[in-house]
């Protein structure tokens with residue numbers, strides 16, 4: 388049975404506040420992709436009610452905004468924890484989309500082959516039906532399983548091998564962005580999950596992030612969920628400055644508030 392084609396509307400008159408935070412043509416001449424870090428959090432800074440639990444936090448208006456962001460980026464990137472927990476679609480369901488060429492490319496960071504996708508996985512099904520692009524899976528494996536290689540290649544996706552050192556069982560971000568640049572990807576929105584977000588907020592990585600867009604939902608999830616709270620960093624016994632946003636806008640959207648800001652240049656101070 389085919390997938391029901393859902394169409395989401397993000398009204399034109401609500402789009403303007405995001406404009407200063409979106410990738411532009413000027414950015415596209417930069418050697419590395421424009422990076423937007425975006426997620427939805429509860430009032431207790433949690434993005435899921437438990438590790439591995441898919442948790443809807445965004446209301447319909449901010450969900451529509453996320454689809455607009457997907458429309459404005461060349462790629463959507465998630466960690467394997469999110470791929471396994473959410474079986475996400477990773478496509479844009481905005482009415483603006485005219486053809487699959489306008490869809491963002493799903494990128495999954497899966498160093499050790501935890502994501503056991505099949506023809507039934509949401510993102511694969513959508514790509515088969517022309518409702519999204521096929522994923523690129525970043526891996527450390529020299530020989531990923533042949534049936535997965537075949538499934539991806541049938542729909543225009545692939546495994547991309549990232550070699551060299553790995554950071555806390557993850558890839559170094561420079562290598563990830565180099566790989567995306569090599570694929571001609573000029574802008575990427577990083578949607579999570581917890582480990583990916585907390586890693587990007589570390590002092591050594593935060594200069595790689597151009598904009599941060601957080602949806603804050605008016606709810607508390609309670610202890611035990613997936614928390615956005617980067618480790619406190621020390622240097623010579625001193626606590627390093629905590630990440631902080633500048634150029635902020637707080638924009639109410641439905642019952643949520645959307646916080647936009649920038650991290651990058653602050654890390655140089």
Ligand SMILES: NC(=O)c1ccc[n+]([C@@H]2O[C@H](COP(=O)([O-])OP(=O)(O)OC[C@H]3O[C@@H](n4cnc5c(N)ncnc54)[C@H](O)[C@@H]3O)[C@@H](O)[C@H]2O)c1
Pocket residue numbers: 425426427428433434435437438439440441442444465466467468469470472473496497498499554556557558559560578579580581582583584586613
């Ligand atoms: N509310 C939201 O906006 C939102 C968004 C995305 C995910 N989520 C939730 O987050 C949860 C998953 O989060 P998680 O922390 O378990 O997994 P994750 O999605 O952050 O994936 C982490 C994995 O990615 C891989 N990885 C590769 N390079 C990495 C790097 N440089 N840094 C960090 N990881 C790297 C590692 O294998 C690591 O274990 C799920 O419950 C999902 O529903 C919520």
Ligand SMILES: Nc1nc(=O)c(N)c(NC[C@H](O)[C@H](O)[C@H](O)COP(=O)(O)O)[nH]1
Pocket residue numbers: 426427441442443444445450453465469473474475476477478578579602
């Ligand atoms: N903006 C946002 N609000 C949420 O309430 C929520 N849970 C996510 N989560 C992001 C994560 O990347 C999910 O995996 C995708 O939101 C899956 O969504 P799709 O199936 O692709 O529509 N993101």
